[in-house]
Amino acid sequence: MQIAVDGRYDRRPRRKEIKRAFAEGATIYMPQIHQVLPRVARLMAQLRATLFGPGREECSFLFLVNGKDRQGLGLHHDGDVDSVWLQLEGRRTVTTGPPVTRGTPQDLDERMIGRGWVTRDLPPGSLFYLPPRTPHRVVCRGRSLALSLTWKAGAAPPTGARAAQALTSWEVTSGRAKPMPRRSADKVWTQVPVCAGAVDRRRRDFPLWLPGGAVRLPARSHALARRLSTMPALRRSMLGPAAQPLLEAGVLGSRDLPLRIVPARPESLDGWRFA
Numbered sequence: 001m002q003i004a005v006d007g008r009y010d011r012r013p014r015r016k017e018i019k020r021a022f023a024e025g026a027t028i029y030m031p032q033i034h035q036v037l038p039r040v041a042r043l044m045a046q047l048r049a050t051l052f053g054p055g056r057e058e059c060s061f062l063f064l065v066n067g068k069d070r071q072g073l074g075l076h077h078d079g080d081v082d083s084v085w086l087q088l089e090g091r092r093t094v095t096t097g098p099p100v101t102r103g104t105p106q107d108l109d110e111r112m113i114g115r116g117w118v119t120r121d122l123p124p125g126s127l128f129y130l131p132p133r134t135p136h137r138v139v140c141r142g143r144s145l146a147l148s149l150t151w152k153a154g155a156a157p158p159t160g161a162r163a164a165q166a167l168t169s170w171e172v173t174s175g176r177a178k179p180m181p182r183r184s185a186d187k188v189w190t191q192v193p194v195c196a197g198a199v200d201r202r203r204r205d206f207p208l209w210l211p212g213g214a215v216r217l218p219a220r221s222h223a224l225a226r227r228l229s230t231m232p233a234l235r236r237s238m239l240g241p242a243a244q245p246l247l248e249a250g251v252l253g254s255r256d257l258p259l260r261i262v263p264a265r266p267e268s269l270d271g272w273r274f275a
Contacts, residue, residue: 001030004072007107025065025140027072032270033062033147035173038257042231043086044149045170045193049229052082054166057152065090067140075108075137080153083130087122090144095119099133108135122146164195164209167229173269177258188239188252190231196222210251217245228252 001018003010005026010017021028034041044058059081065072067090077100097117100108112135122128130136132153158166170192197207199219206222207214217225221242228251234243246252263269 001028003028005070007071007074022064022066025068025070027070027138027140028064029072030062030064032060032171034060034149035171035269036175036261036263037062037259038172038261039259040147040149041170041172042257046230047084047149048151048169049167049193052151053157054163055158056154058169059150059152061148061150063144063146063148065092065140065144067142067144069139069141071137071139073138075110075113075135076106077104077108077133077135078130078150079106080132081150082132082153083151084149085122085126085128085130086147086149087124087126087128088145088147089124090140090142090146091124092122092144092146093119093139093141094122094128095137095139096130097135099131100135102133104133110137113137161209164197164207164214167195168193168209168211170211171270173261173263174265175261175263178260178262179258181255181258183254184256185254186236187233188236188243188247188254189233189256190228191251191253191257193231194225194228194251196225196229208249208251210249215249217249221245225251 001013003013003018003021003026005021005024013021018028034044040060044060048054048058080102095113095117097113157163192211195209197209197214199206199222204219205216206219206225208217208225224239224242225246228246233256234252243252
C-alpha cells in the first residue's frame with residue numbers, strides 16, 4: 001500500500017501510518033491490484049480485447065479514501081496513458097481540463113483551472129474514461145473505493161503470434177482462492193484470456209493462444225473460441241459438442257473466477273515503478 005496526501009507520498013508506510021492516514025482522509029492505494037483480484041484482471045482483459053489492443057503496458061490501482069475534502073495527488077496528469085476508472089463504492093468529485101501538450105510536467109498549478117474545465121461527481125457504478133495527458137483533480141467528501149486501470153501508449157502494436165501472446169497476458173498470481181466460488185450446474189465461465197488463430201483447413205484444427213503458449217483444438221470449436229476473447233460467462237444450454245475441447249483444456253469452467261487470491265509468495269507481486 002502507498003499513501004498520498006496534499007501531493008506528498010509515503011511509498012513504504014507501516015501499519016500504524018496507514019491507519020492514521022485513513023483516519024485523516026489521505027488517499028491510500030494499492031498498485032497492480034489485479035494480480036490478486038482475478039475479476040479485475042478479467043475486466044482489464046476485456047478492455048484490452050475490445051478497446052486498447054495488445055502490447056501496451058497495463059497498470060491497476062485500488063484507491064481507498066475516508067474522504068475529508070483532502071486531495072491526495074493534487075492537480076496532475078498521468079502522461080501518455082488511457083485510463084478507465086470504476087467507482088465501486090462511495091463518490092468522487094473529479095475536475096478535468098483539456099489535454100496538455102506532450103512533455104508537460106505531471107504536477108500542475110491549480111491556477112490553470114478555468115474555462116473549459118468540467119467538475120462532475122462519479123457515483124457508485126460509474127465507468128469513466130480519461131484520455132491521455134488530461135489534467136485532473138480528485139476530491140472525496142466521504143468514503144470512496146475505486147479502481148484506476150491504465151494502458152500506456154507505446155510503439156507500433158505487435159502482430160501475429162506476438163499480438164496473440166500480448167492479448168492473452170494474465171498476471172494473476174498463484175495462491176489460494178478466498179472464498180472458493182461454488183460450482184454452477186447451468187453456467188460456465190471463461191477462465192483465462194484466449195485468442196483463436198485461423199483454422200488450418202488441411203489439419204482441420206486451429207491454434208488457441210492462452211497464457212503461456214498455445215494449444216491446438218479441432219476446427220468445430222473455432223466459432224465458440226472466437227467468442228471467448230472477452231472472457232464471457234455462457235449458459236450450458238447454449239453450448240454443444242464444440243465446447244467439450246474447451247472444457248477439457250480448462251478454458252471454460254463451472255466456477256466463476258475467485259473474488260481474491262491469497263498469494264503463495266507475496267514478495268513476488270509487482271509494485272508501482274515511479275519515474
